[in-house]
Amino acid sequence: MLRYANPSFVLRFVKPAIPICAGLTAILLAVGLYLVFFVAPADYQQGETVRIMYIHVPAAWLGMFAYMVMSSAALGTLVWRHPVADAAQKSAAPLGAMFTFVCLVTGSLWGKPMWGTYWVWDARLTSMLVLLLIYLALIALWQTIEEPQRAAKAAAVMTLVGLVNIPIIKFSVDWWNTLHQPASVFTTSGPAIYSSMLWPLLIMAVGATFLFLTLHMMSIRNEILRRRLDRLTHLAVAAGEARGTASFEPAR
Amino acid sequence: MRLKAQKLCIDRGGRRIVEGADFDLSDGQALIVAGPNGAGKSTLLRAIAGLLPIAAGALDLDGEAEDIASVLHYIGHAEGMKPALSVGENLAFWGAFLARDGKRGRSPADALGAFGLAHVLDIPAGYLSAGQKRRAALARLLVAPRPIWLLDEPTTALDVRSQGALGQVMAEHRAGGGMIMAATHSPLGLEGAGELRLGIAA
Amino acid sequence: MSGPLSSLVRREIAIARRIGGGGSMGVVFLLVLVTIVPFAIGPDLNLLRRIGPAILWIASLLAMLLGLDRLFQADWEDGSLDQLQLGATPLEAVVFVKCLAHWATTALPLVVAAPLMGLLMAQEPESMLGIGVSLLVGSPAMTFIGAVGAAATVSLRRGGLLMALLVLPLCIPALIFGVSAANAAAGGTVPFLTPLAVLAALTLASGALCPFAAAALLRRLGE
Numbered sequence: 177m178l179r180y181a182n183p184s185f186v187l188r189f190v191k192p193a194i195p196i197c198a199g200l201t202a203i204l205l206a207v208g209l210y211l212v213f214f215v216a217p218a219d220y221q222q223g224e225t226v227r228i229m230y231i232h233v234p235a236a237w238l239g240m241f242a243y244m245v246m247s248s249a250a251l252g253t254l255v256w257r258h259p260v261a262d263a264a265q266k267s268a269a270p271l272g273a274m275f276t277f278v279c280l281v282t283g284s285l286w287g288k289p290m291w292g293t294y295w296v297w298d299a300r301l302t303s304m305l306v307l308l309l310i311y312l313a314l315i316a317l318w319q320t321i322e323e324p325q326r327a328a329k330a331a332a333v334m335t336l337v338g339l340v341n342i343p344i345i346k347f348s349v350d351w352w353n354t355l356h357q358p359a360s361v362f363t364t365s366g367p368a369i370y371s372s373m374l375w376p377l378l379i380m381a382v383g384a385t386f387l388f389l390t391l392h393m394m395s396i397r398n399e400i401l402r403r404r405l406d407r408l409t410h411l412a413v414a415a416g417e418a419r420g421t422a423s424f425e426p427a428r
Numbered sequence: 429m430r431l432k433a434q435k436l437c438i439d440r441g442g443r444r445i446v447e448g449a450d451f452d453l454s455d456g457q458a459l460i461v462a463g464p465n466g467a468g469k470s471t472l473l474r475a476i477a478g479l480l481p482i483a484a485g486a487l488d489l490d491g492e493a494e495d496i497a498s499v500l501h502y503i504g505h506a507e508g509m510k511p512a513l514s515v516g517e518n519l520a521f522w523g524a525f526l527a528r529d530g531k532r533g534r535s536p537a538d539a540l541g542a543f544g545l546a547h548v549l550d551i552p553a554g555y556l557s558a559g560q561k562r563r564a565a566l567a568r569l570l571v572a573p574r575p576i577w578l579l580d581e582p583t584t585a586l587d588v589r590s591q592g593a594l595g596q597v598m599a600e601h602r603a604g605g606g607m608i609m610a611a612t613h614s615p616l617g618l619e620g621a622g623e624l625r626l627g628i629a630a
Numbered sequence: 631m632s633g634p635l636s637s638l639v640r641r642e643i644a645i646a647r648r649i650g651g652g653g654s655m656g657v658v659f660l661l662v663l664v665t666i667v668p669f670a671i672g673p674d675l676n677l678l679r680r681i682g683p684a685i686l687w688i689a690s691l692l693a694m695l696l697g698l699d700r701l702f703q704a705d706w707e708d709g710s711l712d713q714l715q716l717g718a719t720p721l722e723a724v725v726f727v728k729c730l731a732h733w734a735t736t737a738l739p740l741v742v743a744a745p746l747m748g749l750l751m752a753q754e755p756e757s758m759l760g761i762g763v764s765l766l767v768g769s770p771a772m773t774f775i776g777a778v779g780a781a782a783t784v785s786l787r788r789g790g791l792l793m794a795l796l797v798l799p800l801c802i803p804a805l806i807f808g809v810s811a812a813n814a815a816a817g818g819t820v821p822f823l824t825p826l827a828v829l830a831a832l833t834l835a836s837g838a839l840c841p842f843a844a845a846a847l848l849r850r851l852g853e
Contacts, residue, residue: 297673416547506709512648524637
């Protein structure tokens with residue numbers, strides 16, 4: 177398994193994999209969006225705004241999926257100390273943050289006609305907001321620690337601490353929210369999903385997943401190349417100096 | 429130009445570090461500040477640069493006590509290089525900031541070349557080794573022309589070749605009428621330099 | 631455009647951009663603070679609407695303190711501060727320019743972000759505009775006052791906390807008139823421009839005086 181995690185192997189693998197995934201993403205999202213706008217029915221209660229759901233739900237799903245990817249990579253970092261796991265971890269954080277952010281924005285747009293305001297402290301949205309904060313903090317951690325191995329280890333531990341914490345946060349937020357106001361558009365008592373809505377949703381979700389995979393692979397590739405560039409820069413700095421290998425002369 | 433000090437006394441942390449230092453330096457001359465560790469060599473150079481107050485005595489340039497700091501270069505232990513900026517950007521900034529009356533010196537590439545560092549021009553300073561960083565700091569002497577150079581242990585971390593390059597740069601500076609005052613333990617190759625011996629103040 | 635001060639501005643902004651973090655970290659910190667408030671006081675939108683401008687001002691003030699301890703510290707550690715005193719430019723002008731560059735890279739993102747976070751606090755558009763304008767006018771005062779604290783604690787390893795202790799009490803006037811202006815924009819009896827004018831005066835006065843205090847502290851560092 178470690179053989180496949182060799183950075184050169186990864187670079188060779190993603191070269192054809194990126195265009196394939198990108199193509200699948202384009203097809204799935206094109207079909208999905210067509211179904212969303214021209215086939216799926218408007219909701220009898222929510223009207224056209226229900227179409228936001230087809231972006232909102234996949235974004236929420238990927239915001240959490242990215243955290244799972246990041247946690248698996250964090251295990252790879254801690255157990256095998258592998259540079260590709262570091263790169264996978266580092267690359268997943270901004271993508272997860274982006275999808276979570278999209279989820280929050282679409283959620284508040286969806287909520288506007290319901291609540292009359294862009295944001296209420298709804299339990300689900302609030303949990304996603306906390307997830308976004310965790311992502312942003314991890315990104316800041318990556319940015320602040322300059323040495324990549326040390327950053328990877330610190331981020332890995334924080335990611336796993338976050339993983340354990342997320343269910344607790346979710347539970348606490350739910351409890352906090354029910355204390356104050358039970359109403360929510362997103363509760364399970366919402367409109368039942370018919371198959372005419374389910375298919376577009378599934379296709380959008382799969383398309384968004386491929387979008388994530390494409391971007392993740394591109395980002396991992398960039399990270400591997402960035403580390404190579406760093407190494408080459410060190411070599412270039414040394415290259416201008418007098419050459420010589422280390423030698424040792426014993427005392428007489 | 430003539431830099432003259434009479435009975436210079438400098439305090440640091442409430443203690444007198446330098447007591448009654450006299451020297452006289454004019455165009456093309458060099459002065460080596462010698463003395464054991466703790467004798468106040470660095471303190472003296474910092475005080476001349478205006479980074480420490482002078483407790484007693486007189487320091488004047490051509491009879492004036494004003495504005496000595498803006499005609500001199502001070503190379504201390506810290507390099508003043510930002511790791512995030514390229515070596516060339518660092519030097520270009522100091523060239524612009526330390527320029528006197530808008531007069532620029534040699535280009536960063538040229539100045540680095542004098543110390544055998546032309547290949548790091550576009551590389552962030554954070555990548556440099558200790559000796560390379562020191563040479564990049566010394567290249568600052570050339571990007572902004574200033575007549576007086578105060579050098580605090582300039583050969584720290586320098587290999588033999590770079591020491592030679594520094595010797596040549598200093599000789600050229602003196603040939604052009606510049607003055608050098610260096611605190612050092614190692615011979616710098618400054619021909620005909622005077623010596624100011626500092627003792628530990630009682 | 632290659633004078634000493636303009637090259638200093640360009641250098642400061644280039645460093646902030648390369649290192650990154652400074653500005654964006656402040657915005658994230660602001661978001662964290664704004665997020666935890668409702669967990670403590672409850673998600674009642676009417677209450678949040680009323681206290682929103684105050685929360686955003688306090689959060690912005692704290693977020694601004696975040697990077698301020700590094701304002702002179704990095705230059706002090708790497709010897710740049712010595713070199714900055716050797717230029718023909720007075721140290722007061724150097725401090726002033728460094729404050730402006732620091733404000734542009736760390737406070738300006740907050741000025742833009744804070745009104746948007748007003749959305750989380752159920753703020754009306756007028757109120758969001760009021761928060762933005764009052765922060766725009768008041769935040770330079772906090773940077774200038776903070777610069778004095780940063781200069782006083784520059785050589786201390788754990789200077790950040792001490793700096794906050796020194797600076798926060800001095801920022802109270804800016805906080806009072808800033809929140810007052812932001813509240814006035816949301817409605818109320820006080821006209822918007824009255825507290826805003828006082829806030830502008832605070833900024834101008836601190837901009838004129840604080841660089842002298844900070845430069846005096848920095849000159850005394852070696853002793």
